Amino acid sequence: MSEGTKKPFERLPTKVVPVHYTLHLTPDLKQFAFNGTVDIDVQVKEATNTVVMNCIEIEISKAEFRTSGDQSVVKGDVSLDEGTETLTLTFPNPLPVGDGSLHIIYKGTLNDNMKGFYRSKYTTPSGEERYAAVTQFEAPDARRAFPCWDEPAHKTTFDVTIVAPKDRVVLSNMDVVKEEMSGELKTVTFGRTPKMSSYLLAFIVGEYDYIEGLDEDGVRIRVYTPVGKKEQGKFALEVAQKTLPFYKKYFQIAYPLPKIDLIAIADFAAGAMENWGLVTYRERILLVDPVNTSQATKQYVALVVGHELAHQWFGNLVTMEWWTHLWLNEGFASWIEYLCVDHCLPDYQIWTQFVNSDYKSALRLDAMANSHPIEVEVGSPDEVEEIFDAISYCKGASIIRMLHDWIGDKDFRTGMHEYLTKLSYKNASTEDLWTSLGVASGKPVDKVMTTWTKKMGYPVLNVSAKQEGSSRHITISQTKFCADGCDEPYKDYLWMVPVTIATKNTKSAASILLETKTSTVTIDNIDPNDWVKVNPGSVGFYRVNYQSDMLTGLLQAVSDGSLDTRDRIQLIDDVLALAQAGVGSTVKVLELLSAYANEKEFTVWETLVGSLGTLNRLLSNTDYHDKFKKFAENIFTNIVKELGWEPRPNEGPLIPMMRSMLLSAYGHYGNRNTISQAKSKFDNHVCDKETCHVDLRSTVFSLAMKHGNEGTFDQLCKLHSKSASQEESVRLYRAMGYGQTSPLVTKCLDYAMSDKVRAQDCCTLFASAANSSKTGRVVSWQYVRDNWQKCKERFTGSFMLQRLVSSVCSDFASEERAKEVEEFFTANPVASVERTVKQSCEAIRLHAQWLGRDKEAIKEWLNSKS
Numbered sequence: 001m002s003e004g005t006k007k008p009f010e011r012l013p014t015k016v017v018p019v020h021y022t023l024h025l026t027p028d029l030k031q032f033a034f035n036g037t038v039d040i041d042v043q044v045k046e047a048t049n050t051v052v053m054n055c056i057e058i059e060i061s062k063a064e065f066r067t068s069g070d071q072s073v074v075k076g077d078v079s080l081d082e083g084t085e086t087l088t089l090t091f092p093n094p095l096p097v098g099d100g101s102l103h104i105i106y107k108g109t110l111n112d113n114m115k116g117f118y119r120s121k122y123t124t125p126s127g128e129e130r131y132a133a134v135t136q137f138e139a140p141d142a143r144r145a146f147p148c149w150d151e152p153a154h155k156t157t158f159d160v161t162i163v164a165p166k167d168r169v170v171l172s173n174m175d176v177v178k179e180e181m182s183g184e185l186k187t188v189t190f191g192r193t194p195k196m197s198s199y200l201l202a203f204i205v206g207e208y209d210y211i212e213g214l215d216e217d218g219v220r221i222r223v224y225t226p227v228g229k230k231e232q233g234k235f236a237l238e239v240a241q242k243t244l245p246f247y248k249k250y251f252q253i254a255y256p257l258p259k260i261d262l263i264a265i266a267d268f269a270a271g272a273m274e275n276w277g278l279v280t281y282r283e284r285i286l287l288v289d290p291v292n293t294s295q296a297t298k299q300y301v302a303l304v305v306g307h308e309l310a311h312q313w314f315g316n317l318v319t320m321e322w323w324t325h326l327w328l329n330e331g332f333a334s335w336i337e338y339l340c341v342d343h344c345l346p347d348y349q350i351w352t353q354f355v356n357s358d359y360k361s362a363l364r365l366d367a368m369a370n371s372h373p374i375e376v377e378v379g380s381p382d383e384v385e386e387i388f389d390a391i392s393y394c395k396g397a398s399i400i401r402m403l404h405d406w407i408g409d410k411d412f413r414t415g416m417h418e419y420l421t422k423l424s425y426k427n428a429s430t431e432d433l434w435t436s437l438g439v440a441s442g443k444p445v446d447k448v449m450t451t452w453t454k455k456m457g458y459p460v461l462n463v464s465a466k467q468e469g470s471s472r473h474i475t476i477s478q479t480k481f482c483a484d485g486c487d488e489p490y491k492d493y494l495w496m497v498p499v500t501i502a503t504k505n506t507k508s509a510a511s512i513l514l515e516t517k518t519s520t521v522t523i524d525n526i527d528p529n530d531w532v533k534v535n536p537g538s539v540g541f542y543r544v545n546y547q548s549d550m551l552t553g554l555l556q557a558v559s560d561g562s563l564d565t566r567d568r569i570q571l572i573d574d575v576l577a578l579a580q581a582g583v584g585s586t587v588k589v590l591e592l593l594s595a596y597a598n599e600k601e602f603t604v605w606e607t608l609v610g611s612l613g614t615l616n617r618l619l620s621n622t623d624y625h626d627k628f629k630k631f632a633e634n635i636f637t638n639i640v641k642e643l644g645w646e647p648r649p650n651e652g653p654l655i656p657m658m659r660s661m662l663l664s665a666y667g668h669y670g671n672r673n674t675i676s677q678a679k680s681k682f683d684n685h686v687c688d689k690e691t692c693h694v695d696l697r698s699t700v701f702s703l704a705m706k707h708g709n710e711g712t713f714d715q716l717c718k719l720h721s722k723s724a725s726q727e728e729s730v731r732l733y734r735a736m737g738y739g740q741t742s743p744l745v746t747k748c749l750d751y752a753m754s755d756k757v758r759a760q761d762c763c764t765l766f767a768s769a770a771n772s773s774k775t776g777r778v779v780s781w782q783y784v785r786d787n788w789q790k791c792k793e794r795f796t797g798s799f800m801l802q803r804l805v806s807s808v809c810s811d812f813a814s815e816e817r818a819k820e821v822e823e824f825f826t827a828n829p830v831a832s833v834e835r836t837v838k839q840s841c842e843a844i845r846l847h848a849q850w851l852g853r854d855k856e857a858i859k860e861w862l863n864s865k866s
């Protein structure tokens with residue numbers, strides 16, 4: 001894609017740097033505009049005529065510099081550059097070295113793009129539509145609310161004052177220190193923040209209720225909800241009350257602010273944002289209604305609370321020096337959120353779920369030629385936006401988990417404490433973390449971890465074994481794992497891999513640090529019939545390719561239940577990935593899947609459902625798709641019978657999740673009885689005869705739509721118009737995508753683009769339509785192309801367009817489609833989706849190759865079974 005004549009990105013000059021901002025804002029919630037005044041205390045480090053800072057979509061009416069010594073005031077000439085998002089103030093004479101201050105008066109728009117200072121629509125309990133003013137400053141969007149040095153390394157203090165209608169709730173990072181009434185307005189002044197980066201500042205004006213509690217250390221926690229829904233904040237409050245003390249003990253550092261608020265925002269681009277002391281969330285990721293919230297949502301709320309509160313230390317107190325180190329923030333928080341939920345809610349088996357979510361998605365994306373290293377050079381806001389991806393989050397979390405396991409919890413904690421103490425209120429790079437953890441553990445953390453963060457990808461360990469008397473010699477060799485099986489270009493890639501080996505009787509029979517291409521490990525006193533598994537617990541970030549007799553032993557271990565849950569998960573995922581890459585065969589995967597038919601664990605079923613889904617999408621491009629569906633359906637028969645439709649008392653949190661997932665799968669693969677049950681539950685729900693249990697609603701709605709017609713779609717719309725929560729709305733959106741004909745899919749997409757759906761949720765309908773059938777895929781892609789301009793206008797929030805492109809394009813399986821996608825985006829280039837387009841085209845080509853390679857063999861195998 002053409003870069004045109006764009007100037008290379010440069011960070012702001014540092015001749016003049018900020019030390020403190022005094023910000024005064026008056027938002028107008030009717031005209032969607034705001035007036036602002038900012039006074040910035042600065043240090044002039046080198047005499048200069050110009051001051052450069054970030055600023056975009058702001059109109060400046062006055063800019064002056066005042067010298068702190070003689071208090072002389074000079075007016076600056078204003079020049080704004082939209083391309084670089086900067087404001088340059090030029091003064092007639094060089095500003096003298098020393099302290100001074102800038103005084104800027106300006107105007108801005110309360111935009112509806114969910115970034116900067118923006119407006120969010122809500123309906124009052126009496127049905128009136130109103131707007132709140134809220135902020136989202138990460139990645140660099142504080143510059144849309146006030147001119148500032150909008151780079152994480154410029155840490156300063158902030159004094160915020162907001163003028164708002166007197167009946168509104170006004171919030172910011174700190175507590176209110178002064179409130180003055182004047183007619184219909186009030187002027188609210190907040191306490192001074194600690195030294196912090198601009199992307200963590202936040203302020204909100206709106207109407208909310210809250211519930212409040214203290215944690216055991218006396219920190220005041222409030223959960224702000226839409227008016228009338230404060231009871232729905234209770235679950236998040238309880239999680240936060242356990243989480244803050246947990247982190248305090250883990251890091252041995254107290255939460256440094258006097259309060260923390262968690263608030264549900266009606267329009268929100270990301271899932272949640274860790275603003276210091278004022279964490280913002282999507283409504284459906286914070287609110288829990290005892291009757292109408294599903295178990296899956298509740299679990300997610302806990303994880304996200306754990307994630308954002310972790311950032312209060314890791315990210316807010318100590319912040320990455322530049323966005324290249326973003327993964328430090330996000331990878332770490334994505335790891336420790338599991339540690340925290342494991343502590344607060346031990347029955348969720350959350351670490352096993354980690355393997356299914358973060359670990360597996362990272363392995364998938366990072367095998368692609370268009371992946372990228374965890375640490376990546378970034379400059380412009382578009383590039384920054386691009387790295388909020390599964391590499392920063394999921395691979396980041398996975399390699400921290402591997403490191404934690406390798407050095408052990410005690411040394412890990414010591415190192416974390418050291419790092420966070422030494423760098424409090426300062427900035428850090430990846431190396432700083434490795435240094436602290438290296439000192440604490442006495443291990444070569446830096447040397448090992450650099451191999452995981454500085455280059456993309458990860459290894460596959462090729463493993464073979466030879467028994468000699470009572471000893472087993474295990475030979476391991478590493479190569480880069482490539483999604484297309486071609487590791488040729490990466491011959492010299494070498495990782496330092498902490499490897500553990502388990503046997504049938506010993507969890508950790510051997511541990512080594514593999515530093516070379518090949519190594520042999522000997523295990524003594526082992527029965528020739530005992531199985532051996534590399535990477536027990538799936539903590540190492542690599543795949544394993546077993547010599548075939550070793551795999552046979554492990555298959556046995558799956559069937560007899562001697563293999564641990566996480567190992568059962570990884571085994572199938574590795575075998576599937578190897579088949580996709582053309583290293584193994586897909587028929588082996590099908591055989592392996594059959595071996596899991598007696599499985600009982602939710603987490604393992606989640607993997608099986610995922611793997612079957614991958615195969616299903618691929619084989620929807622064949623003439624024997626129905627045969628595959630029958631095969632898949634049969635796998636679920638026993639377990640579905642056991643679970644039934646009715647929730648049982650005290651069945652534990654994972655069972656309802658398993659029930660809805662498996663009934664969905666069973667129904668979607670075509671089980672008649674399940675479909676008719678779902679339809680009748682849907683009819684009863686729609687006519688208010690019997691409300692469908694919340695954990696089954698997704699299953700029931702989507703199966704009803706899949707086997708329904710226009711009337712069904714209209715019923716979903718009617719339910720939507722009555723929906724009492726965003727969570728319920730999203731369940732309905734997902735179901736709307738299941739229409740199986742072209743007019744039904746189009747109807748769903750038109751609905752998505754209408755004002756009945758918030759921009760934040762629009763992608764959910766597209767993704768559902770594109771993933772639910774072959775027709776859905778084709779129609780959605782055509783729709784996106786026909787309405788590209790409108791899509792670009794609607795998908796303006798952070799990474800929304802990326803999500804749209806990857807969910808609509810990636811599942812095709814032919815070279816023609818890959819070309820079509822490529823050509824379309826060459827003709828319609830958008831910088832922020834460049835990498836996503838490349839990854840999607842790569843995925844399409846991988847599907848095409850896979851299908852070409854294994855189509856016939858799969859057909860034969862399926863025929864032989866029926």
Ligand code: BES
Pocket residue numbers: 138139270271272273274303304307308311330333334388798
């Ligand atoms: N810092 C991010 C929010 C963010 C993401 C801002 C992207 C700007 C761009 C926050 O901590 C986060 O990671 N939120 C996640 C939820 C989390 C539990 C994975 C999100 O928004 O999806």
Ligand code: ZN
Pocket residue numbers: 307311329330333
């Ligand atoms: Zn985060």
